[in-house]
Amino acid sequence: MFSTSSLREKILTRITRVILLLCLSTAVQAATNTENKVHEYKLDNGLKLLVKEDHRAPVVVSQVWYKVGSSYEHDGKTGISHALEHMMFKGTKKYGEGQFSRIIAENGGSENAFTSDDYTAYFEILEKSRLPISFKLEADRMRNLALKKSAFAKEIQVVKEERRMRTEDNPGAYTYEVAMATAFQTSPYRHPTVGWMADLNHMKVQDLRRWYKTWYAPNNATVVVAGDVDPKQVLALAKKYFGPLKPENVPTPPQEPEVAQAGIKTVVVKRPAEVPELLMAWKVPVLTTSRRPDSGVAEWEPYALDVLAGILSGGDSARFSADLIRGREVASSLNAGYNLTDRLNTVFTVSGTPARGHTVKELEAAVRAQIESLKTEPVTSQELERVKAQVVSGDVYQRDSVFYQALKLGLLETVGLSWHDAAKYVDRIKAVTPAQVQQVANKYFTDRRLTVAQLSPLPMNKSAAPPRPMPGGMNNVR
Amino acid sequence: MSAKTFLALFLLALAPLAAAVPKIQHWQTTGGAGVYFVELRQLPIVDVKVTFGAGSARDPKGQEGLSLLTNSLLDEGAGGKDANAIAYEFERLGAQYNADAGKDRASVSLRSLSEPSKLKPALANLRLVLGSPDFKKEALDRQRNRLLVAIRRKQQSPGALANDALQAAIYGDHPYAHPGEGTTASVKGLERKEVRSFYRHYYTRGNATIAIVGDVDRERAEAIASSLAGALNQGTAPPPLPAVPPLAKAKEVDIAHPSAQTHVLMGQPGTYRGDPDYFPLYVGNHILGGSGLVSLLFKQVREKRGLSYNVYSYFYPRRRTGPFVAGAATRSKENGETVKVMKRTIDDFIRNGPTPEQLQQAKKNITGGFPLKIDSNSDIVGYISMIGFYGLPLNYLDTFTSKVEAVTVKDIRSAFQRHLDVDRFVTVQVGPPASGESAP
Numbered sequence: 059m060f061s062t063s064s065l066r067e068k069i070l071t072r073i074t075r076v077i078l079l080l081c082l083s084t085a086v087q088a089a090t091n092t093e094n095k096v097h098e099y100k101l102d103n104g105l106k107l108l109v110k111e112d113h114r115a116p117v118v119v120s121q122v123w124y125k126v127g128s129s130y131e132h133d134g135k136t137g138i139s140h141a142l143e144h145m146m147f148k149g150t151k152k153y154g155e156g157q158f159s160r161i162i163a164e165n166g167g168s169e170n171a172f173t174s175d176d177y178t179a180y181f182e183i184l185e186k187s188r189l190p191i192s193f194k195l196e197a198d199r200m201r202n203l204a205l206k207k208s209a210f211a212k213e214i215q216v217v218k219e220e221r222r223m224r225t226e227d228n229p230g231a232y233t234y235e236v237a238m239a240t241a242f243q244t245s246p247y248r249h250p251t252v253g254w255m256a257d258l259n260h261m262k263v264q265d266l267r268r269w270y271k272t273w274y275a276p277n278n279a280t281v282v283v284a285g286d287v288d289p290k291q292v293l294a295l296a297k298k299y300f301g302p303l304k305p306e307n308v309p310t311p312p313q314e315p316e317v318a319q320a321g322i323k324t325v326v327v328k329r330p331a332e333v334p335e336l337l338m339a340w341k342v343p344v345l346t347t348s349r350r351p352d353s354g355v356a357e358w359e360p361y362a363l364d365v366l367a368g369i370l371s372g373g374d375s376a377r378f379s380a381d382l383i384r385g386r387e388v389a390s391s392l393n394a395g396y397n398l399t400d401r402l403n404t405v406f407t408v409s410g411t412p413a414r415g416h417t418v419k420e421l422e423a424a425v426r427a428q429i430e431s432l433k434t435e436p437v438t439s440q441e442l443e444r445v446k447a448q449v450v451s452g453d454v455y456q457r458d459s460v461f462y463q464a465l466k467l468g469l470l471e472t473v474g475l476s477w478h479d480a481a482k483y484v485d486r487i488k489a490v491t492p493a494q495v496q497q498v499a500n501k502y503f504t505d506r507r508l509t510v511a512q513l514s515p516l517p518m519n520k521s522a523a524p525p526r527p528m529p530g531g532m533n534n535v536r
Numbered sequence: 537m538s539a540k541t542f543l544a545l546f547l548l549a550l551a552p553l554a555a556a557v558p559k560i561q562h563w564q565t566t567g568g569a570g571v572y573f574v575e576l577r578q579l580p581i582v583d584v585k586v587t588f589g590a591g592s593a594r595d596p597k598g599q600e601g602l603s604l605l606t607n608s609l610l611d612e613g614a615g616g617k618d619a620n621a622i623a624y625e626f627e628r629l630g631a632q633y634n635a636d637a638g639k640d641r642a643s644v645s646l647r648s649l650s651e652p653s654k655l656k657p658a659l660a661n662l663r664l665v666l667g668s669p670d671f672k673k674e675a676l677d678r679q680r681n682r683l684l685v686a687i688r689r690k691q692q693s694p695g696a697l698a699n700d701a702l703q704a705a706i707y708g709d710h711p712y713a714h715p716g717e718g719t720t721a722s723v724k725g726l727e728r729k730e731v732r733s734f735y736r737h738y739y740t741r742g743n744a745t746i747a748i749v750g751d752v753d754r755e756r757a758e759a760i761a762s763s764l765a766g767a768l769n770q771g772t773a774p775p776p777l778p779a780v781p782p783l784a785k786a787k788e789v790d791i792a793h794p795s796a797q798t799h800v801l802m803g804q805p806g807t808y809r810g811d812p813d814y815f816p817l818y819v820g821n822h823i824l825g826g827s828g829l830v831s832l833l834f835k836q837v838r839e840k841r842g843l844s845y846n847v848y849s850y851f852y853p854r855r856r857t858g859p860f861v862a863g864a865a866t867r868s869k870e871n872g873e874t875v876k877v878m879k880r881t882i883d884d885f886i887r888n889g890p891t892p893e894q895l896q897q898a899k900k901n902i903t904g905g906f907p908l909k910i911d912s913n914s915d916i917v918g919y920i921s922m923i924g925f926y927g928l929p930l931n932y933l934d935t936f937t938s939k940v941e942a943v944t945v946k947d948i949r950s951a952f953q954r955h956l957d958v959d960r961f962v963t964v965q966v967g968p969p970a971s972g973e974s975a976p
Contacts, residue, residue, distance in 0.1 A: 114578050115556065115911035147829065159829040164897045166904015185907050215842030223845055223865050226796040229692055330794040332688040374623035384619055387678055390685040414681045444628050451630025451649050457579055458912045518794055
C-alpha cells in the first residue's frame with residue numbers, strides 16, 4: 059500500500075522518468091507456448107541477435123546489452139561503467155552531441171539506458187518501421203564514441219548529482235550500499251554501481267576510453283528486438299548495420315570469488331533519518347554457479363530459494379504480511395529479495411521497517427523465527443500452490459509488455475545464462491518440493507553466511523543552522 | 537552527420553503511421569455507473585478497474601488521510617473474510633489486486649486470467665472487497681500505524697518534503713493542498729466512524745466508473761459490470777470541488793534539511809481536464825520540460841551546466857485546475873544558479889513560445905510515439921478509466937494525434953501566457969541551510 063523505501067536500488071537509469079521494475083523473481087519468467095518463439099542468430103563478428111515477435115501493436119523495442127557493469131570494475135575505478143553509459147549519449151565522430159536523442163525524438167521514439175552490477179543496456183522503443191534508425195545509431199556508438207574531455211567534465215558532475223540524489227540523500231539506499239560493502243569482502247558485488255564518490259572525483263576521460271575499447275564490441279554485445287517485426291528482415295538489418303563492426307579481444311569477465319565468511323557480520327549505519335530499517339543478507343548461490351560441475355550446488359537449489367522468497371513475501375497472504383505485518387504487527391513493511399539470475403553468487407535479502415512501538419532488534423528476532431520455522435517445518439502445499447499459481451499467471455501477464463519480453467531475454471544472455479532459461483523457468487518452479495525449500499533453508503540461512511545491517515536514525519538536526527532569509531517571502535521551516 | 541544520412545533519417549521520420557486505436561464501447565449500468573470496455577482477445581487476460589470520485593480532495597477538514605486510509609482498508613477484511621483469506625483467494629488464482637488513491641480519484645483494480653475457473657472467483661472476491669468491507673478496528677489500527685510510519689519516512693526525503701510544500705503553497709485552503717497521506721495529527725484522529733462514512737458517501741454506484749479491458753465479449757463484460765455495480769450502494773456523484781483561485785503573488789518557501797542536495801520545485805495552478813487549452817499546453821510543455829533528454833530545461837540545466845541529474849516540467853491536469861510543476865535537484869551552492877536558469881528558461885518560453893522547428897520536432901515525437909502509449913492492455917485500461925472518469929470524448933484517443941498536429945506556435949504562446957507567469961510562481965527549496973546565498 060504505502061510507498062516503502064527501496065533498499066535495493068541496483069539499477070541506475072539515465073533519467074528517472076523511466077521506471078524499471080526489475081523484480082528478478084519475475085525477470086526470468088517466460089511463456090512456454092510456441093507463439094513465444096525466440097529467433098536466435100549470430101553474426102560473423104560475434105554479435106548475438108535475439109528476435110521475439112509480438113504483433114499486437116505496430117511497435118518495436120530494440121535493446122543493446124553489453125557484458126559489463128560494476129561487478130567488472132576494480133577498486134579505485136568504481137562507477138566507470140555507469141559513467142560510460144552517460145557518455146554514450148554525448149556524441150560520436152559522426153553524430154555530434156545531442157544528435158542521437160534528437161533523431162530518436164523526432165522519430166517518435168523513447169530511449170534510455172540502464173547499468174547494474176552485471177550489465178549495461180541501451181534501448182529505443184519506436185513505431186515498427188523505424189527500427190533501422192535504432193540499429194544505425196546503436197551500431198555507430200558501439201565503436202565510434204567521441205568521449206571528449208570537455209563533455210566528460212560536465213557529465214561527471216551530473217553523475218555525482220545522481221549519486222547524491224539516489225544514495226547520499228536516501229538513508230535506506232545508503233544503508234544498502236554499506237551492507238553490500240560489508241557482506242562482500244572480495245566479490246566485486248561490494249562495489250556500488252554508481253561508484254564511490256572518491257572514485258568519481260578522480261575519474262579521467264582516459265579511463266573511460268580504455269574501458270570503452272575493452273568492452274564495447276560486437277562480440278561482447280547482444281541485440282534484442284521484440285515487437286511487430288519479421289525476424290528475417292531484422293537479421294538483414296542487423297547484418298547491414300552491425301555486421302561491418304570489428305570484433306575486439308574481450309577479456310574473460312572477472313570472477314573474484316568471495317572468500318568464505320568466518321562468522322556473522324553486523325554493521326550499524328547512523329544517518330539523519332526518521333525511520334529505522336533492518337537489512338539481513340545471506341550469501342547464496344545463483345543459477346550460473348549451480349551449473350559449474352564442482353560447485354556443490356544442485357541445479358534445483360536456486361529455484362527453491364526463489365520459491366522460498368515467494369513463501370515469505372510473494373504477496374499479501376505470504377508469511378511476512380500474514381504473520382509479521384498483520385498477526386504480530388512487528389513490521390510496518392518487510393520484503394524478501396533474491397535474484398537467481400545474478401552473474402555471481404549473491405545475497406538473499408530481507409529488508410524492512412519495524413512497526414510503530416517496535417525496535418529493529420525485535421524485528422530481527424521475528425525474522426529469525428520465521429527462518430527457523432522454514433528450517434524445521436516443511437511449507438504447506440497450500441502455500442506452495444499459491445506461489446506456483448502466481449508464477450504461472452505472472453508468466454502470462456508479462457506478455458502484455460513488449461519491453462519486458464525483450465528485457466528478460468537480454469538479461470539472461472548477458473549474465474552467462476541463456477534465453478532458453480526463460481522458457482524453463484515455470485516448469486522448474488513447478489517442480490520444487492516442500493522438502494527442497496526446507497533443505498535450502500537449512501543449507502544457506504546460517505549465521506556464517508549472514509550480514510545484518512541496521513539504519514539507526516540520527517536526529518534530522520533541522521535547527522543546526524538558521525534558515526536563510528527569503529526577501530518578500532515566507533519562511534517555512536518544517 | 538552527412539547530408540545523405542540526414543536525408544535518409546528524415547524521410548523515415550515522415551513515413552505514415554498505422555496506429556490501431558482501441559475501440560471503446562460505453563454504456564451505463566442500472567443505477568448509473570459508467571462502463572468503458574475494450575475487447576482484446578490476443579492474450580488470455582482480463583483487467584477490471586473501478587474508479588470513484590473519492591480522492592484526497594474529498595477528505596473533510598481535519599481528517600486529511602481519510603481517502604487513502606479508506607482505500608487501503610477495503611481488502612483488509614470484507615464480508616466476514618479476514619485480510620489473509622482475501623489475499624489468499626486472489627493469489628491462489630494468480631490474480632492481482634491493487635488499490636490506489638490520488639487527489640481526484642480512488643480506485644481498485646483486478647488483473648486475472650480470463651479462464652472462467654479463475655476469473656469468476658476472482659471477480660466474486662473483488663465484489664466482496666468493493667461492496668462489503670468490514671473496516672474492523674484491528675485492521676484500522678494497523679493500517680493507521682503503517683500510514684504514520686509512511687508519513688515519518690517522508691520527513692527524511694527532501695524530494696517528498698519539497699513536493700508537499702509546493703502543493704500546500706499553490707493551493708492554500710483548497711482541498712488539493714494537503715498530501716494524500718494526511719498529517720500525523722490528522723491521521724491519529726481517524727476512527728471507524730469516519731472511514732465508514734467516507735466509504736458510504738463516495739464508494740457508490742452513482743460515483744463509479746468501471747473500465748474493462750481484455751479477453752471477454754460484450755455480453756460477459758456487461759455481466760461483470762452490473763455484478764460489480766450491484767455490490768455498491770446507489771449514491772450520487774458528489775458536489776463539484778471548489779474552483780482553484782489564481783495566485784496573487786510569488787511565494788518563496790525554504791526548508792532546512794540535512795541533505796547533500798537542494799531540491800528545487802516551482803510552479804502554480806496550471807490546467808484542468810477538458811481545458812480547451814490542453815493541447816497547446818501539453819505540446820508546449822513537451823518542448824519546455826516534458827521530453828526527457830531533448831527538452832529545453834534538460835539542455836539548459838543538465839546538458840549545458842551539469843547542475844542536476846533530473847530536471848523536468850509537467851502539467852498535471854485534474855478535475856479542477858491541477859498544478860504546473862518544474863523541478864530539479866542540485867548540489868549545495870548551486871541552488872541559486874539552478875533556480876535562475878530554470879526561471880529564465882521558462883520565462884523565455886512563455887514570452888516567445890517555441891521556434892517552428894522545435895514545434896515540428898515535438899509533433900513528430902508525440903505523434904510518432906503515439907502507438908507506444910497504447911501498446912498494452914494495462915496502458916489501455918489506464919486511458920479508458922481516465923476518459924470515463926473525466927467525461928472526455930470517447931474519440932479522445934482517435935483524435936489525439938490530429939489535435940496535436942493542429943497546435944501552432946501562436947496557440948502555445950497564447951496559452952502559456954494566459955496560464956503561467958513566473959512572477960507569481962511558488963518556489964520551494966529544501967536543502968542544507970548554508971547553501972542559499974545566491975537564491976533570488
